[in-house]
Amino acid sequence: xxxxxxxxCTGNTCRSPMAEVLLRAAxxxxxxxxxxxxxxxxxxxxxxxxxSCDVIKEYGLSxxxxxxxxxxxxxxxxxxxxxxxxxxxxxxILHCVxxxxxxxxxxxxxxxxxxxxxxxxxxxxxxxENYRACRDMIQQALPGLVHTLTxxxxxxxxxxx
Numbered sequence: 001x002x003x004x005x006x007x008x009c010t011g012n013t014c015r016s017p018m019a020e021v022l023l024r025a026a027x028x029x030x031x032x033x034x035x036x037x038x039x040x041x042x043x044x045x046x047x048x049x050x051x052s053c054d055v056i057k058e059y060g061l062s063x064x065x066x067x068x069x070x071x072x073x074x075x076x077x078x079x080x081x082x083x084x085x086x087x088x089x090x091x092x093i094l095h096c097v098x099x100x101x102x103x104x105x106x107x108x109x110x111x112x113x114x115x116x117x118x119x120x121x122x123x124x125x126x127x128x129e130n131y132r133a134c135r136d137m138i139q140q141a142l143p144g145l146v147h148t149l150t151x152x153x154x155x156x157x158x159x160x161x
Contacts, residue, residue: 004034005149006079007107008089012039012068014124014131015085017048019107019138021061026142033149036079038071040092051123051131058132076100080152083107083145086119108137110144 005023009016016037023035048056048063056063069075076082076097082104084090090104108114120137123130 003080006082007037009085012042013049017066042068042070055131111141
């Protein structure tokens with residue numbers, strides 16, 4: 001069974017779906033990682049926001065098939081890594097599943113240039129430029145996240161987990 005990365009935001013219509021599709025594009029085709037997203041206050045079945053779809057299309061990717069899902073204890077427990085967009089999301093995750101503490105990370109923690117503890121801002125109802133800035137903030141953290149995922153797939157003796 002592949003390892004699972006879970007991105008978490010609030011509504012699962014902007015930040016976490018963008019992170020999900022961007023990470024999928026950044027990972028090698030033969031990856032063992034499954035990438036999903038959910039929201040702490042999502043309305044299940046909602047499409048990604050129009051602006052999120054637009055700025056992802058600028059990268060040649062698509063969110064057309066995305067449907068939001070509510071964050072559940074099962075999703076957290078089934079994920080090897082949970083990546084939250086804000087510190088508040090981390091608090092909500094750990095309130096529900098305290099045992100996930102060692103698997104929960106802040107998205108911008110993977111960006112060496114980001115201030116420690118900084119959040120990915122919510123572009124919801126903002127301009128297209130706000131969505132681009134949010135997408136680019138997520139994109140900036142992806143090399144560090146991909147590096148971490150690669151390390152997690154390798155045991156000390158060099159075999160895949």
